[in-house]
Amino acid sequence: MKYLVTGGAGYVGSVVAAHLLEAGHEVTVLDDLSTGFRAGVPAGARFVEGRVQDAGRVLDASYDGVLHFAAFSQVGESVADPEKYWRNNVGGTLDLLAAMREAAVRRLVFSSTAATYGEPAVTPVTEDCPTAPTSPYGASKLAVDHMIAGECAAHGLAAVSLRYFNVAGSYGSSGERHDPESHLVPIVLQVAQGRRDSVSVHGDDYPTPDGTCVRDYIHVADLAEAHLLALTAAQPGTHHICNLGNGTGFSVREVIDAAREVTGHPIPEVVGPRRGGDPATLVASADRARTLLGWRPSRTELTDIIGDAWRFAQDRRSEGERV
Numbered sequence: 001m002k003y004l005v006t007g008g009a010g011y012v013g014s015v016v017a018a019h020l021l022e023a024g025h026e027v028t029v030l031d032d033l034s035t036g037f038r039a040g041v042p043a044g045a046r047f048v049e050g051r052v053q054d055a056g057r058v059l060d061a062s063y064d065g066v067l068h069f070a071a072f073s074q075v076g077e078s079v080a081d082p083e084k085y086w087r088n089n090v091g092g093t094l095d096l097l098a099a100m101r102e103a104a105v106r107r108l109v110f111s112s113t114a115a116t117y118g119e120p121a122v123t124p125v126t127e128d129c130p131t132a133p134t135s136p137y138g139a140s141k142l143a144v145d146h147m148i149a150g151e152c153a154a155h156g157l158a159a160v161s162l163r164y165f166n167v168a169g170s171y172g173s174s175g176e177r178h179d180p181e182s183h184l185v186p187i188v189l190q191v192a193q194g195r196r197d198s199v200s201v202h203g204d205d206y207p208t209p210d211g212t213c214v215r216d217y218i219h220v221a222d223l224a225e226a227h228l229l230a231l232t233a234a235q236p237g238t239h240h241i242c243n244l245g246n247g248t249g250f251s252v253r254e255v256i257d258a259a260r261e262v263t264g265h266p267i268p269e270v271v272g273p274r275r276g277g278d279p280a281t282l283v284a285s286a287d288r289a290r291t292l293l294g295w296r297p298s299r300t301e302l303t304d305i306i307g308d309a310w311r312f313a314q315d316r317r318s319e320g321e322r323v
């Protein structure tokens, strides 16, 4: 099959593109390199440097589907500059859907997020939980989920929105390199590499076993496998939403301890006050992904996830790349 991967020079998109190529598919990556890296595009993929807003110049009827990762995804930045998020995440997807309609490409997998739920009152979080995003980033992704549902109903698109929880780990030569970095695992590993003095723990008085927030960490390669399954999961005119997480929570302190074990570094931590908008526990119910997609995550140990992230971080360091 032939697929367009928007945002395939970024972290998750590059890992999914690699999996598609390994499965024997033909892949075109469309990325404007706004937060991604040319070197992240896997060998074997055709690369088009450009915006998702211009997908019409790339797409034609020879494509079997689109996997749409291209977006801005910094929660804090979205609060400070919401219009940037509406324009790129929502406006960009609107243009992509129009290009897909024009080219008669009728299959889509979209990167949605747990941030669409905001601060859910129940755990584990199912897809039926109310959506109440607490940031323009989460709101922009929820708006796209609604937009896709309408496109399916009105124009026969077959689509799956995958709501990722906390993605971590690496695959081959692809790994996480956001700038600025806001995710816990790469931040902790930056401390182990001596690039930060300590890791900040935002509150240790939550109603959790050790007082720190609990999150659901999913290995990026398990996440990638779900995308390949999702490509054929929807019928024309149907939109499915699936959470993607392991269904197991790990606390901030457990992540730091696992990173100490993996790296052999003491990783100093500094406990500060709680951060507004952080729920105590955010763990996915992955039941729907298991039943609808037949998905089974296989890299669920925290030390395995962090071990792969560490290997990528050390490889980059030894290559002397920009940090």
Ligand SMILES: NC(=O)c1ccc[n+]([C@@H]2O[C@H](COP(=O)([O-])OP(=O)(O)OC[C@H]3O[C@@H](n4cnc5c(N)ncnc54)[C@H](O)[C@@H]3O)[C@@H](O)[C@H]2O)c1
Residues within 6 Å of the ligand: 006, 007, 008, 009, 010, 011, 012, 013, 030, 031, 032, 033, 034, 035, 036, 037, 050, 051, 052, 053, 068, 069, 070, 071, 072, 073, 088, 092, 111, 112, 113, 114, 163, 164, 165, 166, 167, 168, 178
């Ligand atoms: N990483 C996570 O933990 C996580 C969690 C939930 C959801 N997501 C979603 O998954 C997707 C991928 O996340 P990531 O962590 O790989 O981010 P990333 O920043 O590494 O990748 C995004 C890619 O999209 C490209 N891009 C952005 N806007 C574009 C545009 N208008 N046209 C063309 N290319 C554009 C960037 O250059 C980048 O390569 C995003 O949509 C994000 O919201 C990620």
